[in-house]
Amino acid sequence: MARNSSLPITIAQVTKTYGKVSALDHVDLHIKSGEFLTLLGPSGSGKTTLLTVLAGFTRPDGGSLKFGDAEMITVPPHKRDVGMVFQNYALFPHMTVAGNVAFPLKLRGVVGAESARRVERALEMVRLGGYGARGVDQLSGGQRQRVALARAIVFEPRIMLMDEPLSALDKQLREHMQIELRQLHEQLGMTTVYVTHDQREALTMSDRIAVINGGRIMQLDTPRAIYERPANRFVAEFIGESTFVPVTVAAGRLMLAGQPLQTAEPLPADGQRLLMLRPERLRVLAHSEDPGPGFNLLAATLAATVYQGDSSLLQVALPDGTRLQVRSASIGAAAPTEPGRALRLALAFQDTVLLPPDGAPA
Amino acid sequence: MSDLPNALALQRNALWERLGLASLIMPALLLIMVTMLLPVGWLFYLSVLSDSGAFSWEHYQRMWEHPSYGRTFATTFRVSLLTTGICILLAYPLAYFLSELPKRAANLCMVAVLLPLWTSLLVRTYAWLVLLQRRGLINNWGIELGLWDEPLTLVHNLAGTLIGMVHVMLPFLVLPLYASMRAIDRNYLRAAANLGASPLRSFWLVFFPLALPGLSAGVLIVFILCLGFYVTPAVLGGGKVIMVSSRIANDIEIFFNWGAASALGVVLLVLTALLILGTARLTRLGNIMPPGGRP
Secondary structure, three states, rough: OOOOOOOOOOEEEEEEOOOOOOEEEEEEEEEEOOOOEEEEEOOOOHHHHHHHHHHHHOOOOEEEEEOOEEEEEOHHHHOOOOEOOOOOOEEEEEHHHHHHHHHHHOOOOOOOOHHHHHHHHHHHHOOOOOOOOOHHHHHOOOHHHHHHHHHHHHOOOOOEEOOOOOOOHHHHHHHHHHHHHHHHHHHHOOOOEHHHHOOHHHHHHHHHEEEEOOOOOEEEEEEHHHHHOOOOOOHHOOOOOOOEEEEEEEEEEEOOEEEEEOOOOOOOEEEEEEEEEHHHHHEEOOOOOOOOOOOOEEEEEEEEEEEEOEEEEEEOOOOOOEEEEEEEOOOOOOOOOOOOEEEEEEEEEHEEEEOOOOOOOO | OOOOOOOOHHHHHHHHHHHHHOOOOOOHHHHHHHHHHHHHHHHHHHHHHOOOOOOOOOOHHHHHOOOHHHHHHHHHHHHHHHHHHHHHHHHHHHHHHHHOHHHHHHHHHHHHHHHHHOHHHHHHHHHHHHHHOOOOOOHHHHHHOOOOOOOOOOOOHHHHHHHHHHHHHHHHHHHHHHHHHHOOOOHHHHHHHOOOOOOHHHHHHHHHHHHHHHHHHHHHHHHHHOOOOHHHHHHHOOOOOOHHHHHHHHHHHHHOOOOHHHHHHHHHHHHHHHHHHHHHHHHHHOOOOOOHHOO
8 A cells, every 4th residue: 555645634723512511622733744643531521522523523613624724624524535443443234344345445436356456455454364255243353443444544545533443452452453553554654643541552652642631632742741741730640640749939949848859840930839750750769879960869758568560669758748659660679668667769850840730720 | 971970960950941941932832823823724724615515726716717806916915015115205214313313302202103003993094084085174174275176085095095004004114113223323324424425325325224124124014914904994995995804804794705705815824924935035034133233
């Protein structure tokens, strides 16, 4: 299959309300040509609504949607020419595998040998070559997923939409398909919008992630930036584990439990802030170990240890009683277990992240 | 195998379970024996007896020789086909509309669809007679509104028969059609649209085939009910639309010819059975549930 030309998507001011509930609240989003962008959010956040607006199944109250330079917001779904993989695959039960994959070709006037050739090639791309004659109900969940994918790519759309396509698969298959989907995207190069509520999936697959909540985009950035530099508490909480400690910036200094901290970013203006601490970024120092420059040091005492296989989760208390969580790898020196033991923790400056305080506008 | 502990007892348990299950159908089986097989057998027996009580094919022979019988069967099939056809035209959009409504509203509408079934067939048929006759409600309104000048002949003919029969049969088509349309996951239609199908093509290529089991079930029910229908054609047809059922009634009530009536009944039964077999072959009726109904 030749590398498709892909199209950028420009969403502006798209708004959709159901009664009083705002599903999409003036959403602006530009998706680059050939980009793999993930809409990530909890259920009811509006991520699926946004996808169905892109596909044309949901009629928004207003706004603009452009594929390339063409305004699409009033174009009916069957004229949008986008591929889509549905959450439950939506394979036509009264057609064979080949019938399903040939369906979009048939509608575009491609029939006969040309259609058969392209169907077989699409099936080969998803590693289902030779499955054409099977009935849809003879396939496993993973195979159905692949057929749905083949059906969506066979007509070489320039935009691909995916609505939680892996959520019905078991964990192992899901992780395997994540890699395959990503490879397929690199091969075909179509602009892809991917909806998921699984943060790990989003981090694994995306070029950029748009974190959505309450019909608004909370943050739009690369996976690394979203994880390392969340814009607010919602994003930090939704992606990865973290402990939040209310802190005060006063006179240009940041103090935590009487201990000064430095950050990689310039300190914000004086006032209340929220300190985000990722458990795996806090490291327990060995006796008299010097972490070197670029690290904050925190004195704490061990409260409890929970063994979790690949790592242990330590509950530690700062001198003022603030509780933190520390993830400690299980290899090497065993994590300390006796409660009450004094610890020294190291925290890199760039992992010392300040967020707007609770209640501040996001 | 059987040297395993308790193997025999477990086999016995399995056998009892199967017997228990089989016993559930016994009442229905008995009922069918008594109310169906025996009378039909008796009918068949009567149909091959001559008036003098000797074995003979004379009733069948007469049917073959008299063209009026052929006309009666032709009328029966024509009326049944027309009724079924009109029912499809009315029921399909209605069932589709209902299947798109929210569940509560749809249930309420279904009650309205089924309401006629709760009133006596005879009452409904005579009600139509009142509405459709020369000086009936419909003709009065039509003339008053200036839609037509002379009273239309809406009853005691084919039109009246069809109106009455369509009214009676409609729920039997709407019911299975609605059930099968309701079971269609609307994501199939979204997928079809997404893949480039206009609403019309998505209906024809996806929705119609998926709703077909419901349609064929309903059509078969309606058509078969029509074939043996008596009350409505007799009252609204006014002796001008003579169906097999009327003829059977005449043979018994007027001519006391049980043999002739039985022979008619047997022929109708055989024709109907052939028809069901043929349709079942064509549409695979065994597959009443649309495939998408399964999770």
